[in-house]
Amino acid sequence: MSVSADPSSTSWIDRDAAVVWHGFTQMSAYAGNAPIIVDRAQGRELIAVDGRRYLDAISSLWVTTLGHHVPELDAAVRDQLDKVAHSTMLGNGNTVTIELAEALAPRVPVDQPHFLFASDGAAAVEQALKIAFQFWSNQGVSGRTRYLALGGAYHGDTIGAISLGAGGFGTDVFDPLRFSALRAPGYDDPAWADGAVALIEAHAHELAAMVLEPLVQGAAGMQITDPASVGRVVEAAQRHDVLVIVDEVATGFGRTGTLFASEQCGIRGDLLCIGKGISGGYLPLAATVASGRVFDAFLGPDLSERTFYHGHSYSGNGLACAVALRHLELVDEWDVLANVRARAAQLDALLTERVAALAAVAAVRQRGLMTGVELAPPADGLRWGRRVCAGAVERGVLLRPLGDVVVLMPMLTCTAEEIDRIVTVLIEAIDDVGTTGTDAPGGAPA
Ligand SMILES: Cc1ncc(COP(=O)(O)O)c(C=O)c1O
Known part of the structure; x- marks a missing residue:
């Protein structure tokens, strides 16, 4: 029919x-x-x-x-509605957002994590690439302004994210708006890790960060690589002091069999992007998770230029955080x-x-x-x-x-x-x- x-x-x-x-x-x-x-x-x-x-x-x-319409997740949203649906994270806090960050902190593959919430995966990536850029500037390091990304990469549809992405999907029309990224091979090339390591070694001095999707390049048609190759590339980047942005928007929250694919690769990103499954698929929620080292580089006097001047209206939305918190508990309980x-x-x-x-x-x-x-x-x-x-x-x-x-x-x-x-x-x-x-x-x- x-x-x-x-x-x-x-x-x-x-x-x-x-x-x-x-x-x-x-x-x-x-x-x-x-x-x-x-x-x-x-x-x-x-x-x-x-x-x-x-x-x-x-x-x-x-x-x-x-699942859809999961009674426990429905109840989490309803209970939060009885408290508050949303209040701004710009300069103020919210109990349920704090509780979610506390619950995620020991679970994310990032050292001393701090969570900058957003609503979509692309926004989490956009935040990460801006944080990586300002991280160097805040420390008076000049010239580290470029990014290394992979062939086949997809990181979302905002201008920064499509610049890191490898293109395709009919988005070539936006080429004039893209900033240029260094491009290593993607997971469809068995030698991708060698290519990525070579580019890191040759260009570390000008790289703010490299970005990758661990284990699976989803939008590239589920191109797969092995954990050891991801580990080798991340190790090379961090050895050369290139920040590593790990995009787990698609792989995060259990899709690959562990809570995060990073765990299988033995990597801990300097910046981690999470979204999609974070709220169980209920409400738009994403986050850029910064390591303690990255976070600390933004500390300084009030109103100083070291501040990260970026934030979204619905960042840390209470309803989304409430359902994400219950979702994380259910992943364990079930x-x-x-x-x-x-x-x-x-x-x-x-x-x-x-x-x-x-x-x-x-x-x-x-x-x-x-x-x-x-x-x-x-x-x-x-x-x-x-x-x-x-x-x-x-x-x-x-x-x-x-x-x-x-x-x-x-x-x-x-x-x-x-x-x-x-x-x-x-x-x-x-x-x-x-x-x-x-x-x-x-x-x-x-
Ligand atoms: C790896 C990866 N990063 C980022 C995104 C963008 O997320 P969103 O669609 O929530 O903006 C996606 C979406 O498919 C993705 O697969």
Whole structure:
């Protein structure tokens, strides 16, 4: 059944297209691509306006961890509403924000951490790169003004973040606005770490910082590297006194099987960016976590130039911090990371056995519950990624591709049955395009 065939869906889609502008979406094609309009949710399923249920196998763009409409998380928001929804962090504090920072402090892979809160991952990255820049300036060091980033990198969509990012996704139009970053190879190159270390050694004197996504470059199509390579590059940077910005916006909060991917790599960043799963996917929350050394470089007389003159209106929002605090407790109470590891092993076995060898599949890449299935279309322009995901959506499993890479990002609490279902539906959807081999009308939201 097509969602748009339902009259209530059609009217919602029309209302949506009339007034809403969706990110990364060609609005002239939006309504025709059978978007689902979510009305409510239960557990790991989204329920559309026509009553159809969809297993959310992309965790609502990688943010939802435990589920939608989780009673304990709902209660945390409600309880905080009885206190205060929001009060500014600029020059004043808030009890729940302090409690969240205290709870996170022993868990984040940063020494003597201080938390500068924001609302989105890109803002956390933007804060980090500005902090790294001013860190050197505050100490009277000149010339350390550049950044080293990796091929395939994605750090968000603000101007600083796209400057660190490797481009693509139709963002080349912004090239004139980007500042230039030194670019090492990405994780798709087995020699990336050698290239990164060589650039660090040659350019350390002019580098404010280097930035990387530990273990998985998500938006690059789930490109994977090994923990030792990440450790080697970070060690080289820190040995040359280059600040390391670790972007765990996507990998943080359990996705790779540990609370942070940094733990598997044995690294402790000078600056850590966290977001997405921090609030369990409930409310916009992110943070730039600075080490004691970085933080201390900003201390000085009141109103002095050593101050970090940056801050967002909704920084440290009380509702978001309350749900993030309860979320962190539940990750422990429910032993969520053990489930991630068990379900990741199951997914790995199923993909190896049933998907990797399909003629229509070029590669399967997985770390924890972050997975990319790269399709092998016989020609350009067949939109296999979009069409396979459309086939999955028709079968009640919500997927969204990155080009011709189908992303599987089940929630951390997913069950064995759900993993089975995702793989079965994926194979059926791949079979649809693999056997026809031609382009077809319609498609998934992509
Ligand atoms: C590694 C990484 N950094 C930063 C971001 C940007 O986060 P946001 O979309 O919350 O701005 C993303 C988003 O996918 C990401 O994957």
